[in-house]
Amino acid sequence: MFLRLSPRHGSRLLTRIYSAVAARRCPSCSAPLPTALPTCPSCSHIEPLPSTLSYHDIFGLPSVPNPFCVNTQTLKARFLQAQKICHPDAWSGKGKKEHDIAAAQSALLNKAYQTLLSPLQRAxxxxxxxxxxxxxxxxxxxxxxxxxxxEAREELEEATSGEAVELARQRNRDRINRTQKILEKLIGERRWDDAKKAAVELKYWETIENAVKDLE
Known part of the structure; x- marks a missing residue:
């Protein structure tokens, strides 16, 4: 008996299968692939990434039970490893098609990395x-x-010394950390509407953080 899947769920299932199986070994030479990308440095085989592949899947990061929880050290290490393999310069002599695919992979890697690295963008x-x-x-x-x-904005505007600016910054960082913890909890509980409100709040606190940086 086969399960009948909707196109949406079917594409998700194919994406998971792709991430778990196809990205493990090269479909051309069967060599183990060093990353979750369909890119093989052993035989120079490269394929476009599926459009349904999530940013978490690109780096082989778990999205369950909570997609907001990302180990940024692991993310950075896997990004550097993957970027080294698919960087367009490494494919400059492999043919135009391969070079174009590598360029597309590299661009998506950068976007996915920056998105998952930032708590606000990730949320x-x-x-x-x-x-x-x-x-x-x-x-x-x-x-x-x-x-x-x-009040946080006024505190920053009225700060006339380096110590006052640093104090305002530390208080704002406490707010950022608090809001990130709330976001993590809400996303983990799948309370999407409340998580949306928390993300908006985090955006305001990060705007103040950027204003502090402009004063430096």
Whole structure:
């Protein structure tokens, strides 16, 4: 008896199979592949990445039970390893088709890496997969939270010494850490609407963090 899958679930299943099986060995020479990419340095075989492949799958990172939990050291190590293998310069003498595929892989690797490295971008990526994409119209809805953001901005604007700026920065980093922990919990519990609100809050705190950097 076969299960009847919708196109959406079928593509997800194929993606998982691709990540778990096809990316392990080269389909051309059967050599073990050093990364989750369908790119073989042994025989110079390279294939386009499936459009349904998630950013987590690209780096062989788990997305369950909580896709927000990412080991950034592992992410960086796997990014550097994969980028070395598919960098366009390494495929410059392999033919135009292979070079173009490598360039596309490299560009996607960079985008996936930057997205998963940043807690805010990572959260927005996860939420987008749930139909809750980031919007320029996203605003804070909690009055107390709005007041807290305004006070944080005023504290930074009124800081006249290096010590005062650093104090404001540390307080804001505490807010960032607090909000990231809330996001991790909400995403782990699949409370998407609440996670969306927390992501908007994190965006405000990171805006203040960037303002502090501009003062340095």
């Amino acid at each position: 927005n990526y996860i939420l987008a997969q749930q139909g809750l994409s980031e919007s320029e119209t996203d605003r804070l809805g909690d009055t107390e939270l709005i007041m807290e953001v305004m």
